[in-house]
Amino acid sequence: MAKKILGVLVVVGILIGSLVWLLSREDQLIDESAGAKKKLGVVTTTTMVTDMVKMVGGERISVSGLMGPGVDPHSYQVTFRDTAALRGADLIFYSGHHLEGKMQEVLEKRAKKHGGVFAVTDGIVQTSLLMPEEEFQGYYDPHVWGDPKLWAECIKVVVNALSQADPSGAEDYQQRAEDYHKELLALDQWVQTRIAEIPVSQRVLVTSHDAFHYLGQAYGIQVKGLQGISTNSESGLKDRAELVAFIKRRQLKTIFPESSVNAKGIKAVAAEAGVKVSEHELFSDAMGDPGEIVQLHGESYDKGSYIGMIKHNVNTVVDGLK
Numbered sequence: 001m002a003k004k005i006l007g008v009l010v011v012v013g014i015l016i017g018s019l020v021w022l023l024s025r026e027d028q029l030i031d032e033s034a035g036a037k038k039k040l041g042v043v044t045t046t047t048m049v050t051d052m053v054k055m056v057g058g059e060r061i062s063v064s065g066l067m068g069p070g071v072d073p074h075s076y077q078v079t080f081r082d083t084a085a086l087r088g089a090d091l092i093f094y095s096g097h098h099l100e101g102k103m104q105e106v107l108e109k110r111a112k113k114h115g116g117v118f119a120v121t122d123g124i125v126q127t128s129l130l131m132p133e134e135e136f137q138g139y140y141d142p143h144v145w146g147d148p149k150l151w152a153e154c155i156k157v158v159v160n161a162l163s164q165a166d167p168s169g170a171e172d173y174q175q176r177a178e179d180y181h182k183e184l185l186a187l188d189q190w191v192q193t194r195i196a197e198i199p200v201s202q203r204v205l206v207t208s209h210d211a212f213h214y215l216g217q218a219y220g221i222q223v224k225g226l227q228g229i230s231t232n233s234e235s236g237l238k239d240r241a242e243l244v245a246f247i248k249r250r251q252l253k254t255i256f257p258e259s260s261v262n263a264k265g266i267k268a269v270a271a272e273a274g275v276k277v278s279e280h281e282l283f284s285d286a287m288g289d290p291g292e293i294v295q296l297h298g299e300s301y302d303k304g305s306y307i308g309m310i311k312h313n314v315n316t317v318v319d320g321l322k
């Protein structure tokens with residue numbers, strides 16, 4: 001009898017032990033999946049903003065950029081997929097100052113309702129912003145990334161928002177932000193050195209739309225766009241005739257098409273003015289394809305990164321004008 005009781009007790013003991021082991025294992029599995037879910041889900045708009053957020057967030061966040069290479073943010077329409085992505089995001093970063101034309105309204109609505117929405121260009125003091133010569137509905141010129149020093153000012157918006165949403169990563173975000181800031185200041189030095197190679201009288205940039213005024217202001221280049229600040233406006237015959245006369249007067253060698261704007265207009269101007277259209281498109285409102293590595297003048301860069309995009313643009317301009 002005693003043996004029987006002992007046998008039952010052993011069996012019950014084994015059962016309880018197994019149950020405890022199973023439960024603890026399940027706890028562990030839940031913990032692990034919760035750990036994986038802890039990555040902040042971040043949604044971004046333009047490729048430049050996507051790149052900055054990835055640089056600061058590193059492995060701690062998962063970033064989904066809505067606008068790919070070659071996409072024009074001025075005329076961008078929000079898709080059903082975008083709406084779902086925006087709804088599921090922990091944080092949203094966009095460029096701002098009405099670059100994202102119609103989308104800005106959607107983003108502002110979401111910001112009011114749920115918070116967690118940030119315009120990176122809010123990091124720039126208003127006195128550094130340019131008011132376009134041509135009316136842009138009273139808004140500032142949004143193409144601030146043309147000047148790496150100004151773009152670097154936007155990093156703090158990203159690092160602050162990420163740190164607030166994920167305090168345990170704050171130190172990591174801060175370190176990565178500082179490193180990126182340094183890289184952008186070094187890029188500024190690089191651009192200055194290259195632009196100095198163009199004769200002063202030839203420091204004129206004629207492109208498809210007015211996206212390069214910040215670049216022009218930072219490095220002493222006169223800038224003329226065929227279309228205005230937004231690609232939504234059409235260029236008139238008068239604009240075209242004036243631009244042709246200007247190009248002839250300044251005896252420019254090359255004018256430049258843009259990756260996110262149809263080149264038809266700028267090609268027509270070049271034909272009338274008798275100048276070359278650069279064989280390389282400038283990246284104005286979107287970067288190139290990630291992983292497209294360029295080797296030029298003894299260095300290499302990725303046209304799908306912000307730094308690579310600026311280097312590509314500046315090399316194209318300098319080699320076309322000097």
Ligand SMILES: [Zn+2]
Binds near residue numbers: 074143209211284285
């Ligand atoms: Zn633009």
